Amino acid sequence: MAIDITAISPNPALLDLPWSVPLEDWPEEHLAALPRGISRHVVRFVRLGQEVIAVKEISEPLARREFQTLRNLRRLGQPAVEPLAVVSGRVAGDGTALDACLITRHLRFSLPYRAVFSQRLRDDTARRTLDALAVLLVRLHLAGVFWGDVSLSNTLFRRDAGDFAAYLVDAETAEIHPELSRGQREHDLFVAHGNIAGELMDLEAGGHLDEGEDPIEIANRIMHRYDLLWNELTSEERFERGDRWKVDERIRRLNNLGFDVDELEMSTDLDGTTIRIQPKVVDAGHHSRRLMRLTGLDVEENQARRLLNDLDSYRAATHRQGDDEELVAHAWLNQIYEPITRTVPPQLRDKLEPAEIFHELLEHRWYLSERAGHDIPIEDTVRDYVATVLPGRPDEVTVLGVDTEEIPITAILDS
Amino acid sequence: MATVTYDKATRIYPGADTPSVDQLDIEVADGEFLVLVGPSGSGKSTALRMLAGLEEVNGGRILIGDRDVTHMPPKDRDVAMVFQNYALYPHMSVADNMGFALKIAGKPKAEIRQRVEEAAKILDLEPYLERKPKALSGGQRQRVAMGRAIVRQPQVFLMDEPLSNLDAKLRVQTRTQIASLQRRLGVTTVYVTHDQVEAMTMGDRVAVLNFGVLQQVDTPRRMYDHPDNVFVAGFIGSPAMNLMSVPVADGGLKLGDYVQPVERDVLGKATGSEVVLGVRPEDLEISDSGRGLAIEVDVVEELGADAYIYGSMPGQDAGDKPFIARVDGRTPPAKGEVVHFQPKGEHLHIFNAESGERISD
Numbered sequence: 001m002a003i004d005i006t007a008i009s010p011n012p013a014l015l016d017l018p019w020s021v022p023l024e025d026w027p028e029e030h031l032a033a034l035p036r037g038i039s040r041h042v043v044r045f046v047r048l049g050q051e052v053i054a055v056k057e058i059s060e061p062l063a064r065r066e067f068q069t070l071r072n073l074r075r076l077g078q079p080a081v082e083p084l085a086v087v088s089g090r091v092a093g094d095g096t097a098l099d100a101c102l103i104t105r106h107l108r109f110s111l112p113y114r115a116v117f118s119q120r121l122r123d124d125t126a127r128r129t130l131d132a133l134a135v136l137l138v139r140l141h142l143a144g145v146f147w148g149d150v151s152l153s154n155t156l157f158r159r160d161a162g163d164f165a166a167y168l169v170d171a172e173t174a175e176i177h178p179e180l181s182r183g184q185r186e187h188d189l190f191v192a193h194g195n196i197a198g199e200l201m202d203l204e205a206g207g208h209l210d211e212g213e214d215p216i217e218i219a220n221r222i223m224h225r226y227d228l229l230w231n232e233l234t235s236e237e238r239f240e241r242g243d244r245w246k247v248d249e250r251i252r253r254l255n256n257l258g259f260d261v262d263e264l265e266m267s268t269d270l271d272g273t274t275i276r277i278q279p280k281v282v283d284a285g286h287h288s289r290r291l292m293r294l295t296g297l298d299v300e301e302n303q304a305r306r307l308l309n310d311l312d313s314y315r316a317a318t319h320r321q322g323d324d325e326e327l328v329a330h331a332w333l334n335q336i337y338e339p340i341t342r343t344v345p346p347q348l349r350d351k352l353e354p355a356e357i358f359h360e361l362l363e364h365r366w367y368l369s370e371r372a373g374h375d376i377p378i379e380d381t382v383r384d385y386v387a388t389v390l391p392g393r394p395d396e397v398t399v400l401g402v403d404t405e406e407i408p409i410t411a412i413l414d415s
Numbered sequence: 416m417a418t419v420t421y422d423k424a425t426r427i428y429p430g431a432d433t434p435s436v437d438q439l440d441i442e443v444a445d446g447e448f449l450v451l452v453g454p455s456g457s458g459k460s461t462a463l464r465m466l467a468g469l470e471e472v473n474g475g476r477i478l479i480g481d482r483d484v485t486h487m488p489p490k491d492r493d494v495a496m497v498f499q500n501y502a503l504y505p506h507m508s509v510a511d512n513m514g515f516a517l518k519i520a521g522k523p524k525a526e527i528r529q530r531v532e533e534a535a536k537i538l539d540l541e542p543y544l545e546r547k548p549k550a551l552s553g554g555q556r557q558r559v560a561m562g563r564a565i566v567r568q569p570q571v572f573l574m575d576e577p578l579s580n581l582d583a584k585l586r587v588q589t590r591t592q593i594a595s596l597q598r599r600l601g602v603t604t605v606y607v608t609h610d611q612v613e614a615m616t617m618g619d620r621v622a623v624l625n626f627g628v629l630q631q632v633d634t635p636r637r638m639y640d641h642p643d644n645v646f647v648a649g650f651i652g653s654p655a656m657n658l659m660s661v662p663v664a665d666g667g668l669k670l671g672d673y674v675q676p677v678e679r680d681v682l683g684k685a686t687g688s689e690v691v692l693g694v695r696p697e698d699l700e701i702s703d704s705g706r707g708l709a710i711e712v713d714v715v716e717e718l719g720a721d722a723y724i725y726g727s728m729p730g731q732d733a734g735d736k737p738f739i740a741r742v743d744g745r746t747p748p749a750k751g752e753v754v755h756f757q758p759k760g761e762h763l764h765i766f767n768a769e770s771g772e773r774i775s776d
Contacts, residue, residue: 146469153501153502178428178429178430179429181469181470181471182471182488183464183467183468183469183470183471183488183489184469184470186468186488186489186490187467187468187489189471190490192491193519194515194516195502197515197519198502198504198515199504199520201504201511201515201518202504202505202506202507203506205504205506205507206505206506216518216519219750221518307476368707
């Protein structure tokens with residue numbers, strides 16, 4: 001059998017997978033988790049050496065298209081899963097042709113929305129997941145990406161300093177344009193609203209949504225959050241010539257939302273008394289880029305914000321405000337961040353990402369200090385956290401589950 | 416229910432030199448099933464998305480009934496993209512799976528129930544309303560997904576290549592189901608496909624687009640029998656129509672050593688010394704006299720009652736489209752043989768060689 005593997009960096013172990021067997025029937029020995037739920041297409045999580053990959057069976061043109069779209073999304077710096085390969089030319093033992101497979105890398109420490117909702121660590125889980133999804137949708141739209149099928153099940157969530165960061169997992173319907181029309185954005189939002197409400201109603205019907213929560217009301221949040229953020233990022237602002245500080249003010253507001261302004265259009269009216277500004281190109285990841293530049297740490301946006309705050313406190317506490325920022329950052333990394341995250345015993349490291357653990361430690365220190373009525377040193381905090389909090393947390397490095405629990409209707413028809 | 420009117424509707428993408436959809440004029444009648452078909456880049460999907468509100472309209476208007484929707488947000492247009500959302504929710508009953516969009520829209524419970532029951536009746540899903548989707552067969556699940564669009568009672572259904580994800584066999588079954596359901600519901604429908612067979616089998620009328628320009632809108636029968644130009648002639652029909660440049664002779668067209676008689680007023684519309692002649696494979700016969708188009712047989716495709724000959728004319732490049740003729744399946748010529756074909760006179764399609772426009776009746 002001649003199969004064709006188009007891969008970004010081919011892993012020879014791919015050749016050993018049972019490509020002549022329909023994905024639905026793959027033997028358990030290859031699977032990283034037993035299939036749970038049902039999805040529109042057959043999806044399986046497969047162990048490949050040290051890593052876990054997601055395999056989706058889908059027609060070849062669609063597989064190639066989605067592979068290319070995911071590559072382009074990542075090139076644009078959008079949070080999407082990483083495509084690894086398309087396997088085509090599959091033939092079953094009896095000679096019948098099998099659909100192609102799209103392979104993506106499993107996103108470490110990511111959670112499907114059902115896992116997020118089932119944990120109920122905090123009561124505002126719904127709010128935080130929808131906020132993350134709204135940020136993702138705004139980012140995609142700013143980059144000219146029409147998603148086409150926005151839903152919680154087509155998204156993965158990663159912890160981000162107590163909040164969530166959302167990643168696109170399903171790009172089957174996505175299209176990348178130079179720029180989106182208002183109608184395309186509205187359509188994405190309309191679909192998002194319907195899908196999210198449906199998914200939450202399903203959680204409700206399955207007893208996984210807190211009583212008294214109204215799925216439709218929660219789903220409405222995506223519209224509000226999206227509109228707020230979109231307006232803040234793109235709207236035009238006018239002010240008097242004397243109020244030029246408002247330009248800096250606008251940029252600072254965008255930075256606080258986690259966005260950098262790459263291009264700001266500024267013009268005056270004819271007699272020059274009014275100034276009009278409008279951000280033209282904004283780029284998410286203000287804090288994470290800054291932290292990356294200073295320390296080389298690659299973390300989510302809110303985690304970066306948290307770490308940068310700690311870096312600032314460190315600078316103040318060590319009286320190094322006058323020193324070069326990069327030197328101080330290097331010292332903070334060597335003396336604070338790395339020693340502390342290394343204190344976590346190896347057997348507990350699959351619980352949370354190091355940056356999230358660091359964030360939780362800072363929270364925990366505040367909590368311990370408040371209870372004690374005085375500052376608790378970070379070393380004591382780590383000891384207490386590792387002994388009392390972390391062991392009770394579930395392992396989240398590879399939370400698998402079929403990314404959707406939808407039901408296939410592309411099965412054989414009974415007409 | 417409503418008519419749909421494209422009134423010189425134009426879409427030009429920012430930075431593009433030519434419109435993706437250029438002054439499109441189509442009137443879709445109330446309850447009609449209109450198929451937009453064309454090759455990739457023809458503008459068919461863009462035209463549908465202009466109607467859905469996803470693409471801006473840069474010129475002209477789009478009307479649904481009497482309402483000008485040209486600049487209306489998508490959700491206010493009262494159109495439904497069918498098969499947009501395939502997802503069925505496992506913990507919800509079939510009735511809830513069908514009605515949840517109405518619940519979101521804030522419709523009263525009684526009305527939701529009534530509309531769901533009506534849709535279930537049409538879709539033969541009545542006995543299953545209280546079950547969970549898991550208990551349904553594949554076909555029933557597909558009908559639930561359609562039911563979702565039906566309960567919204569939109570004025571227009573929009574379908575954008577809904578069958579492209581299905582395998583060939585399933586595609587044929589599903590297209591029959593969609594067509595028959597549309598007829599039962601009588602909801603105006605605009606359907607996009609690149610597949611001319613799908614277009615011809617499903618549509619009340621078919622609109623063929625190429626490079627953003629409407630080529631022809633007609634019933635499938637008329638489209639097949641009377642293509643308005645060379646593009647439509649070559650695009651509609653499988654196997655494709657034979658199209659060849661032939662010299663105009665006195666009183667007819669010169670096919671090899673034979674003159675095919677053609678009415679003088681048709682020939683009068685030719686602007687050069689040649690015309691494009693189109694003949695469908697089934698409108699050719701082998702001439703007993705040994706005169707006509709000499710074709711060397713390259714491939715014989717035997718289908719039982721009929722056989723298709725794929726051949727080439729002397730001097731034809733290997734890269735040119737093959738000449739295709741349908742012949743009696745019991746006595747087909749052999750591969751390598753040279754056969755002479757003459758068109759059956761009543762089905763000639765003659766086009767102006769310069770403009771490509773039809774000049775025969």
